Amino acid sequence: MDEVEVAIVGGGPAGAALAIRLAAAGVEVALFERQPEPRWRACGVYSSPLTRGALAALGVGGEAAAALLRPIDAMEVVSMRGPLVRLDHHDPYACGVDRVRLERVLLDIAVAHGAQVHEGAAVRDLRPARGHTDFSIAAQGGISPWRARIVVGADGPASLVARTFGVARPSRRGRHAGITVHRVDPDARPGSLPATARMFLGRGWYCGLAPATDGRVNVGIVMGEATLRQRLAYGGPAAVVDGILGDLPGPAGKLRDALSTDEVRVALPLAHRVARPSGAGYLLVGDAAGFLDPLSGEGLHRAFVSAELAAAALIEDRRGDPEAIGRYARRMHRRFATKDVLSWLLQGFVAVPELADYALRRMSTRDAIRDTFGRVLADQLPASRALGPGFLAGLLRP
Secondary structure: OEEEEEEEEOOOHHHHHHHHHHHHOOOOEEEEEOOOOOOOOOOOOEEOOOHHHHHHHOOOOHHHHHHHEEEEEEEEEEEOOOOEEEEEOOOOOEEEEOHHHHHHHHHHHHHHOOOEEEEOOEEEEEEEEOOEEEEEEEEOOEEEEEEEEEEEEOOOOOOHHHHHOOOEEOOOOOOEEEEEEEEEOOOOOOOOOOEEEEEEEOOOEEEEEEEEOOOEEEEEEEEEHHHHHHHHHHOOHHHHHHHHHHHOOHHHHHHHHOOEOOOOEEEOOOOEEEOOOEEOOEEEOHHHHOEOOHHHOOHHHHHHHHHHHHHHHHHHHHOOOOOHHHHHHHHHHHHHHHHHHHHHHHHHHHHOHHHHHHHHHHHHOOHHHHHHHHHHHOOOOOHHHHOOHHHHHHHHOO
């Protein structure tokens, strides 16, 4: 039986970032990713301006970061009924991320720091016991038994780790589903120049367009789970994307006839929550630690923050701090609870188109409110700034 101090299940950005931090600190860590190579999966690519700093801390800076990140200078929020608000990103810019290449780069850095990275290795079961967890790995060479003192779930919304440790909780309210793809951008600017992202608010759906590297734009569509299932039954994923894009106003509508550069991916459902992101023998990072909705565009930033907090907890635990694992859960709550409240509030606005239009019209004429809101979404200001009575009164008063 192979043994390791920390086993990470999942090789996406959160898992790879955690492996880098632990290996750099001298922690014995093994990462298991079921795919043999990074591939496109259902996810957004629009990310906070803080992502650049997070990548630099992991060893991805300069030319390497420039090859992965498309600078985004603004997000335009457009109602299909007319109102429009432009949320400017002052330097540093937000970014559109090449997620597939990013995963490759981060996994390679983890290996360079001494982490064991096993690609094409699927975790088939987890058997928690006192002081360790046994599990089986299915790879090209067959089935092999492993044991780890701590298991980290970086395996997304359907986390095997969360389910095994009994903390996964189904989301019963506001069940949304997503569909994503990259298409060639007919109006792409040179990659070094900032571009504008757009969010279109329809009735019962919204569609985000995020410029990415190599002259592409990421199309992300979110709607009710039941609605998407009905649409898929009548046409399939590509037809759903074409139908939404064909309705978009202005140049965005041209994306309907643009070439897709990867497969259309579907996520059903999107929302995922957990009772607690850490406990005896386990931690959860990234989407595995809970995910509401991509409306606020912070999934990748949250992945890196959770990896940083988890690394600190595991290093403290290794040094003999008996409260370190529990403290991770409290730190995650303090860091994200207010932003989650804001995400639910935004979902409430989007669910009532007339209310969303009213807010967009008010925000378009109130510079301070607009600037605060944009900085909150970009994680440059705490979410509490957009939840206080002064901000809400300034936004909603006639």
